[in-house]
Amino acid sequence: xxxxxxxxxxxxxxxxxxxxxxxxxxxxxxxxxxxxxxxxxxxxxxxxxxxxxxxxxxxxxxxxxxxxxxxxxxxxxxxxxxxxxxxxxxxxxxxxxxxxxxxxxxxxxxxxxxxxxxxxxxxxxxxxxxxxxxxxxxxxxxxxxxxxxxxxxxxxxxxxxxxxxxxxxxxxxxxxxxxxxxxxxxxxxxxxxxxxxxxxxxxxxxxxxxxxxxxxxxxxxxxxxxxxxxxxxxxxxxxxxxxxxxxxxxxxxxxxxxxxxxxxxxxxxxxxxxxxxxxxxxxxxxxxxxxxxxxxxxxxxxxxxxxxxxxxxxxxxxxxxxxxxxxxxxxxxxxxxxxxxxxxxxxxxxxxxxxxxxxxxxxxxxxxxxxxxxxxxxxxxxxxx
Numbered sequence: 001x002x003x004x005x006x007x008x009x010x011x012x013x014x015x016x017x018x019x020x021x022x023x024x025x026x027x028x029x030x031x032x033x034x035x036x037x038x039x040x041x042x043x044x045x046x047x048x049x050x051x052x053x054x055x056x057x058x059x060x061x062x063x064x065x066x067x068x069x070x071x072x073x074x075x076x077x078x079x080x081x082x083x084x085x086x087x088x089x090x091x092x093x094x095x096x097x098x099x100x101x102x103x104x105x106x107x108x109x110x111x112x113x114x115x116x117x118x119x120x121x122x123x124x125x126x127x128x129x130x131x132x133x134x135x136x137x138x139x140x141x142x143x144x145x146x147x148x149x150x151x152x153x154x155x156x157x158x159x160x161x162x163x164x165x166x167x168x169x170x171x172x173x174x175x176x177x178x179x180x181x182x183x184x185x186x187x188x189x190x191x192x193x194x195x196x197x198x199x200x201x202x203x204x205x206x207x208x209x210x211x212x213x214x215x216x217x218x219x220x221x222x223x224x225x226x227x228x229x230x231x232x233x234x235x236x237x238x239x240x241x242x243x244x245x246x247x248x249x250x251x252x253x254x255x256x257x258x259x260x261x262x263x264x265x266x267x268x269x270x271x272x273x274x275x276x277x278x279x280x281x282x283x284x285x286x287x288x289x290x291x292x293x294x295x296x297x298x299x300x301x302x303x304x305x306x307x308x309x310x311x312x313x314x315x316x317x318x319x320x321x322x323x324x325x326x327x328x329x330x331x332x333x334x335x336x337x338x339x340x341x342x343x344x345x346x347x348x349x350x351x352x353x354x355x356x357x358x359x360x361x362x363x364x365x366x367x368x369x370x371x372x373x374x375x376x377x378x379x380x381x382x383x384x385x
Contacts, residue, residue, distance in 0.1 A: 011340065014235070014340055015045045015048075015049065016049055017342065018031055018035065018037065018042060018045060019045050019046050019049040019050060022042065022046055023046075023050065028042045028043060028046075034236065035235065035236070052065075095120070095124070095128055096128060098118055098120050098125075099120075099125055099128045101114075101118070102114045102115065102118065102120070102125055111125065140182060143167070143172065143174060143178075143179075143182055144182050144185075144186050146167065146170070146172070147163055147167070147179065147182055147183060147186065147188065148186065148188065150163050150166050150167070151163060151183075151188050154362075154363075155334075155358070156190065157190060157334045157358075157363070158190060159189070159190035160176060160179050160180045160183055161176065161366065162364055162366070162370070163179055163183070164176045164179045165364070165366075165370045166364070166370075167179065169370075208290065208295065208310075208312040209311065209312065210311055210312055210313065210314055210320060211285055211287070211309060211310075211311035212224065212226075212285060212287045212311040212320070213320075214319065214320055214322075216248050216322075216323055218248050218249035219249075220249055220380060221247050221249045221250050221252075221278075221376075221377055221380050222247060222249075222278055222280035222281065222284055223248070223249060223284060223285070224247075224248040224249070224284070224285045224287065225245050225246065225247055225248065225254065225274065225280075225284060225285070225286045225287070226245070226246050226248060226286075226287045226288070226321055226323050226324040227243065227244065227245045227246075227267060227270065227271065227286065227287070227288045227294070227324060228243070228244060228288065228289060228321060228324040228325060228328060229241055229242065229243045229244075229262060229266070229267065229291065229293070230242050230244070230328040230331070230332075232258075232336060232341070232347050232351070233341070234341040234342065234343050234344055234346070234347050235340060235341065235342050235343070236342055236343040236344075237260055237343050237344040238260075240258060240259065240260050240344050240347060241258070241259050241260075241261065241262040241266055242256060242257075242258050242328075242331075242351060243256060243257050243258075243259075243266045243267045243269070243270035244256045244270060244324060244327060244328065244355075245270050245271055245273075245274040245286075246323060246324050246327055247278070247373075247377075248323060249376075249380075250368065250373045250374075250376045250377045250380070251323075251327075251365050251367060251368055251373045251376075252360050252373030252374060252376075252377055253327065253355050253359060253360055253373075254273075254274040254277060254278050255270045255271060255272070255273035255274025255275070255277065255278075256270050256273065256351075256355060257269035257270040257273060258344075258347070258348050258351055260344055262293065263293065264293045264296045264298050264299050266293065267288075267293045267294060267299060268298070268299060268302055271286070271299075271302065271303075271306075272302075275306055280306075280308075282307035282308075283307065283308075283309065284306075284307075284308045284309070285308070285309050285311050286303060286308045286309070286310055286311065287310075287311040287312070287313070287320075287321060288310070288311075288312060288313070288321065289312070289313045289318075289320075289321055290312050290313060290315060294310075294312070295312075327359075330359075331351075331354065331355075331359075334354070335350065335351075335354045335358075359373070360372065360373050360374050361373075361374045
């Protein structure tokens with residue numbers, strides 16, 4: 001059979017996906033051949049993650065049972081230690097301090113349990129709480145709940161500035177610094193991850209005219225578009241490629257295409273998708289880098305047929321195309337770097353959901369006054385009707 005793992009580490013999601021595929025009919029041999037994991041390892045994962053029914057009808061995996069037993073032993077030991085030490089320090093702790101402790105941990109444990117453990121009558125706790133809880137504390141508690149709701153709705157993608165803006169639109173009078181402090185206390189932060197990007201091939205590049213010259217300003221939609229390609233890795237199909245086209249006025253991704261190969265056809269499909277949906281007037285400026293796909297004769301003919309003007313970044317200067325570079329960076333930080341895509345199709349579905357379902361229609365952008373790209377486009381179309 002051979003050692004197919006070669007010391008490679010797999011994350012929990014990958015392991016569970018393999019077990020799910022096994023439990024839905026795939027054989028260990030087929031999974032081993034397809035994903036490069038030894039059959040012995042697969043059977044070990046199946047044993048570890050396959051659920052077992054309990055008396056109450058719920059399910060638990062053997063791995064979870066081992067973890068629960070360890071946790072129970074640890075909690076029992078901690079409880080014994082606390083009982084021995086608590087009696088000596090109880091008289092030194094004020095009732096208000098105990099009330100604060102109970103309130104702090106009430107999100108994770110019931111008030112009844114906390115009061116029993118700390119030997120504080122519930123009636124005494126509530127009486128003390130009503131006397132000591134300030135209006136500021138009540139406001140912070142309410143704000144934190146609203147912050148968590150906004151944060152969850154954004155799939156953990158929004159940081160303090162965007163959450164602060166949404167709170168203000170909902171009528172909350174709160175400073176950015178206060179939002180930052182409450183997020184820090186609640187352990188909330190925007191997900192940001194960086195990941196490896198393959199190095200482009202070193203080829204001879206001929207400079208072409210830069211019409212845009214980093215002038216990203218616009219007066220309305222469909223004046224200036226920018227395009228670029230980025231890399232998306234999948235477990236089964238390896239590197240795949242996303243070509244995107246952005247409207248600089250609305251920041252909307254007006255066209256995109258996803259492929260297993262980085263060809264001129266890829267960027268042509270992205271531009272075609274944008275052209276078909278937006279139907280821009282003649283004279284639109286399309287800006288890209290000097291990649292071989294964008295400088296090909298085939299793509300030049302397409303630009304001419306759409307009556308567009310092609311602008312190019314200077315050699316080795318990503319700032320000339322900063323807006324679309326920024327989008328691809330956001331895509332990686334908010335979505336791609338947090339997922340291991342099994343294959344091309346699963347990545348394609350996820351990218352569709354992110355671009356169409358989130359980025360264009362739900363994600364607010366500070367550069368367009370905290371609107372979504374689709375909302376701004378709708379406004380422009382409505383005013384022109």
